[in-house]
Amino acid sequence: MENQIVAKIPTNISLELQQFSCLPDEIIIEILLRLPVKSLLKLRCVSKSLFFLLSSSQFMKSQINFCVKECKDVNFRLVVAVGKMCNIYSLGLKFGEVDFPLKHPFGSCKFLGSCNGLICLTPMSFKLMLWNPCTGKYKEFQDSYVQSVGSCYIRYGFGYDVVNDDFKVVKIFSFAIDEVKYENVVKIYSLRGDSWKIGEGFVSGxxxxxxxVFVNGFLHWEVSDCRGSGDCSEIMTLDLATETYGVMGFPNCEKGNVSWGLSVVGGNLVACCNYYPNRTDMWVMKEYGVEKSWTKLVSLLSPFGRMGYISPLFVSENGDEILVKLGTDISLYETRNASYKSLEIHSAGYRLQVQAITYIESLASPHVGDDW
Structure with missing residues (x-):
């Protein structure tokens, strides 16, 4: 969230809290913002004052804002879905045990995006879901379709519209015009309105x-000149606030048989240039929207015998360790000795069904006006 939101304690709550603390209201808020979400959930049971304060939309926005801008490695989580099982792992310099399993029986799901602590996924056919793994709250809603003749390709996107304080899901239906161009029909779901609408369409590769990939209020997709061509020509962007489109260039790289992939690491847009089967160059956009700020972060050597392209999930604060999805495996790459260590978090029988995504713990609610 880009706008700074500072929670204020209502007068009646402030007076009651002062009976238990000699600290100013501003200090109390700063302390509360730094507590883990699970601790905040427990604190709401201490008194009515804390319940109403910690349940207020103002405090929730402040907590999300603080979490997005100030959180460290330890606050990141990795969600891995293998077949019908979904587990959550803690991230940091040392990767810990499972925090807790996902209780809701999603079945075989597919992750579509992560933003401000919420994950968008498809738990089953004809349904979509927004889910906060930290609080356990989720919202199912109907997927959207268009009447058409012939087949089309489906693309999704999920992010936060800071101007209208709204989470949005974008669904793109791509119909082939010829071997190069596609006509795209766009539908947009608003969490605040709990409804789908027709967006502005466009023609693209x-x-x-x-x-x-959601970064800085924009969704990003890599676009190639034709289907099956790994040599992408540009990045297409969608501003979720204005619902308008734009284009962005990739970093300058070596010529050859390459394939681009996009991701987000540390709040920055990352472009991975895969030189199959030898290596992957990981580029980060230091200043959003400025193509000259593309900077090569690291070259990751492809391990022998592994299939699939490398996609980064997380980079440690010192940059020595990079968590990657390598085909169907989740591995930790050590930049100092260019070695991989598989996390071995799934069995070989489910290799083709592995889904992985990172998120930050927050109080974000999948329900508008939710008081927890």
Whole structure:
């Protein structure tokens, strides 16, 4: 969230809290914002004053804002879905045990995006879901379709519209015009309105990624000149606030048989240039929207015998360790000795069904006006 939101304690609550603390209201808020979400959930049971304060939309926005801008490695989580099982792992310099399993029986799901602590996924056919793994709250809603003749390719995107204080899901239906161009019909779901609407359509090349990457209020998809071509020509962007489109260039890289992939690491847009089967160059956009700020972060050597392209999930604060999805495996890459260590978090029988996404713990609610 880009706008700074500072929670204020209502007068009646402030007076009651002062009976238990000699600290000013501003200090109390700063302390509360730094507590883990699970601790905040417990504190709401201490008194009515804390319940109403910690349940207020103002405090929730302040907590999300603080979490997005100030949180460290330890607050990140990795969600891995393997078949019908979904587990959550803690991230940091040392990767810990499972925090807790996902109780809701999603079945075989597909992650579509993560933003401000919420994950968008498809738990089953004809349904979509927004889910906060930290609080356990979720919201199911109907997927959207268009009447058409012939087949089309489906692309999704999920992010937050800071101007209208709204989470949005974007669904793109791509119909082939010829071997190069596609006509795209767009539908947009608003969490605040709990409804779908028709967005502005556009014509483009083939959109490679099934899910767009959300950074700085924009969704991003890599676009190639034709289907099956790994050599992407540009990045297509969608501003969720204005619902308008734009284009962005990739970093300058070596010529050859390459394939681009997009992701987000540390709040920055990351472009991975895959030189199959030798290596992957990981580029980060230091200043959003400025193509000259593309900077090569690291070259990751492809391990022998592994299939699939490398996609980064997380980079440690010192940059020595990079968590990657390598085909169907989740591995930790050590930059100092260019070695991989598989996390071995799934069995070989489910290799083709592995889904992985990172998120930050927050109080974000999938329900508008929710008081927890």
């Amino acid at each position: 083939y959109m490679n990624a099934q899910s767009g």
